[in-house]
Amino acid sequence: MDRATTPDAVSETVLSVVRPLGFTKVLAGIIPTPGMSMQQQVANVVLHRWPDRWSQRYFSQGYLFEDPTIRRVTTSTEPFLWSELEATCRDDAPAKRVMGEAREFDLGFGFTVPMLTLDGQSAGFSIASDRAELPPHYRGRLQLMAMYAFGRALTMSDEPLPVKLTPREADVLHWIAEGKSDWEIGMILHVSEHTVDKMARQIRAKFGAANRTQAVAQALRQRIIR
Known part of the structure; x- marks a missing residue:
């Protein structure tokens, strides 16, 4: 992780660790507050190896504010499997829709680590796939890796290389x-x-x-x- 020079290199390092467990995607960012525009929501993304088409739908439709994983991130500091949210989604149609549509993009099984930034903002780090396995004793290790990867990428995001577009x-x-x-x-x-x-x-x-x-x-x- 220390040798990574870009957020994408951090993502690839994370995936190299979790692929043997079946995870193929990673996403991390600061949780936007209600009322933020789509652009503001996207700007809070720090690590992104998520399907682009799903991200486009997710942010443009305001799914972030209906997503049960986001609700859990903002109310708990304990890492969790997405399957552990099924009971809370049973009577919540918008939440069920978000989770159901995510499966269409091979995001049916996930693990999320809630975090707090130094200035007190909620943040989340997720790995996911269509199917994977996560032995209980791996949770603590992945939580530590998630926190380090997020911090590393966040530092890089604060010092972006200048880019010139036509x-x-x-x-x-x-x-x-x-x-x-x-x-x-x-x-x-x-x-x-x-x-x-x-x-x-x-x-x-x-x-x-x-x-x-x-x-x-x-x-x-x-x-x-x-």
């Missing part, structure tokens, strides 16, 4: 942050869907981001887009 790239990234699809962005900017996808890949490369959500989060933190 005006057209900035336009594309702005509309990605608004939750628009490639086809919709193409219609708005009067370019082909293929051109939008190509520019999105160029933007990811400039930020050294593993996916679009990570690129958007970095751009928002650097105030390249608003």
